[in-house]
Amino acid sequence: MTTRWQRYVDFWNEREAPHALALLRITFGAAITANVAQQILCGQVLEMYAEIEHGGIFSFRFNNSPYSLFQYLGLSAAVCWALAGIQLVAGTTLTLGLFTRFSAFLVWIIQGTFYDRMIMFRYDGDNVYRVATWLMLLAPAGACWSLDALWRGKGSLDIPKWPRRLFMAQLAIIYSRTGLVKLGSSWSFLDSWQAIYLAVNLPGIARWPGDWAARVFPLTQLATFISKWFEVTFFLLPLNQYLRRDTLPRGRLLTLLRRVDARLGYLVVGLGMHAGIFILMDVGFFSIVMLSLYPCYFMPQEVQRAHAWVSARLHAARHKPAVPT
Amino acid sequence: MQETATLPAPTTNGTANNPAALPAWRQKLVAVLVTFHLFATLLYVAPYPPYMDDRAMGHPEVKREMELLFKPMYLVIPYGKDWTELKDTVLGLVRQYTATYFKVRKLVEWYMDAASIQQAWNMFGGTPPHFPRVFMVEIKPLGATEFLPYRDFHWGGKDESEYDFRHRKTHEILGLGGWDRQREDYANYWARLWNREHPGLRVHQVRIYYWQLTTPPPEKARAGDMDRHPQRVNEFNWTVPADLQ
Numbered sequence: 001m002t003t004r005w006q007r008y009v010d011f012w013n014e015r016e017a018p019h020a021l022a023l024l025r026i027t028f029g030a031a032i033t034a035n036v037a038q039q040i041l042c043g044q045v046l047e048m049y050a051e052i053e054h055g056g057i058f059s060f061r062f063n064n065s066p067y068s069l070f071q072y073l074g075l076s077a078a079v080c081w082a083l084a085g086i087q088l089v090a091g092t093t094l095t096l097g098l099f100t101r102f103s104a105f106l107v108w109i110i111q112g113t114f115y116d117r118m119i120m121f122r123y124d125g126d127n128v129y130r131v132a133t134w135l136m137l138l139a140p141a142g143a144c145w146s147l148d149a150l151w152r153g154k155g156s157l158d159i160p161k162w163p164r165r166l167f168m169a170q171l172a173i174i175y176s177r178t179g180l181v182k183l184g185s186s187w188s189f190l191d192s193w194q195a196i197y198l199a200v201n202l203p204g205i206a207r208w209p210g211d212w213a214a215r216v217f218p219l220t221q222l223a224t225f226i227s228k229w230f231e232v233t234f235f236l237l238p239l240n241q242y243l244r245r246d247t248l249p250r251g252r253l254l255t256l257l258r259r260v261d262a263r264l265g266y267l268v269v270g271l272g273m274h275a276g277i278f279i280l281m282d283v284g285f286f287s288i289v290m291l292s293l294y295p296c297y298f299m300p301q302e303v304q305r306a307h308a309w310v311s312a313r314l315h316a317a318r319h320k321p322a323v324p325t
Numbered sequence: 326m327q328e329t330a331t332l333p334a335p336t337t338n339g340t341a342n343n344p345a346a347l348p349a350w351r352q353k354l355v356a357v358l359v360t361f362h363l364f365a366t367l368l369y370v371a372p373y374p375p376y377m378d379d380r381a382m383g384h385p386e387v388k389r390e391m392e393l394l395f396k397p398m399y400l401v402i403p404y405g406k407d408w409t410e411l412k413d414t415v416l417g418l419v420r421q422y423t424a425t426y427f428k429v430r431k432l433v434e435w436y437m438d439a440a441s442i443q444q445a446w447n448m449f450g451g452t453p454p455h456f457p458r459v460f461m462v463e464i465k466p467l468g469a470t471e472f473l474p475y476r477d478f479h480w481g482g483k484d485e486s487e488y489d490f491r492h493r494k495t496h497e498i499l500g501l502g503g504w505d506r507q508r509e510d511y512a513n514y515w516a517r518l519w520n521r522e523h524p525g526l527r528v529h530q531v532r533i534y535y536w537q538l539t540t541p542p543p544e545k546a547r548a549g550d551m552d553r554h555p556q557r558v559n560e561f562n563w564t565v566p567a568d569l570q
Contacts, residue, residue: 052513060507122494165359169366177372178448183451184390186455195452204478205490214541217543
């Protein structure tokens, strides 16, 4: 029992190079910066957050969050613009890794504040941002590829693995839960696997009238089947990654289960699914924020290799000798 | 690549680069807290039906789903005198599960609230609607006898492209239920917009409603029958406050 418990403790305290988490910080930071920039550029800040007399639409307040800054600062235009501006700056500094933890804190508390108020406008993408900012706040995400490492001596050659693993688990929870509640008949043979056909026929969500989908109905059926089972079984991916760890004893079954790296299949299908959603449906930044979390499934050494490859190509391009004419 | 070569192999207890490796008690604390976070999140996201009230059960989408699910189920499990009795029994069990679930969930709600990470992922959960709705706004200016069309969120129209997904989320919420107080606020919003765009022609009343469409089955659509049988539903008439008139 003690050994098993100790192994469990050791598992959560394993360490790794910080590059994968740094890439995750950069992609997620860019995604949340883009999210607030979109609200500012489209003139939605006051409509969604301010009191009616300051340009808002809805008068009621939904103060579910104990940390909603609106409870203390009010819902004036100045406060709404200030918070949006601060989140824009904090999202940028999070991406750059400057005062990383403090930036993550600001992004988290403002995202919670906005989410609390925007009940009439919010969609699941907003909640992905909110939940992921909490995990980012817990993570030592500025340990490399950051201005903190470059300027402030905050770099580190290794960091704990558990923050990246929490992101992996969170992504699996989002997908698998979404898949589990797809119980309606259109997600099965009971109604001809027509869920995606129905989805691209939804005015307000589908980008175009869905007449075209009838002509490629078998493809939409296939997409329905794949997306449902991709989501339901996504929890297998972190399980697969756990089994592929070297420290586990090598039994025959485990050897078999960990032979295949399921990341390639799941992440490529996920990329295709989100590209499809982004092209066919207007659901804001949902696909972008989901894809921004995918680096949590990359190993640090893979990220380092990719970085080295890109750096070498860029270096070669910069120092390409001129072709004599 | 050089950077890779200099990296020490990951170890359980830190590296030379990290001389202040966590003491044993902190390592245990990490394991306990991470486990609690995962337990709390998993418990919080356990599936439950979003709506079980009479209004939800009377919705055409829900009624259709119940029939599609329980009719074939009754063939396999012939419990009760017909499929509706089987349905009522199962829904009763679901209601019991839901009540128990929310009691148990209280164990972790304090953490999910404190961390601001309440979550329930439902993207196209249940089923995407067979009967989607299109949001419409009409305005009756002061002194006019008729309502004038103001906003039309049908596909491909100017209004549909001008307003983004967040407004359409509002339409969805108000179309599925929502409160009259919210509808009044939204009607006043359109009234303010109208007044801004039409100086000298102030709003007296706002009417919001939906065209409920029926997505044609693919075989009908392929045969060229794209009739979506629009039905006007959820009409809400609102006389705007005096300060907007």
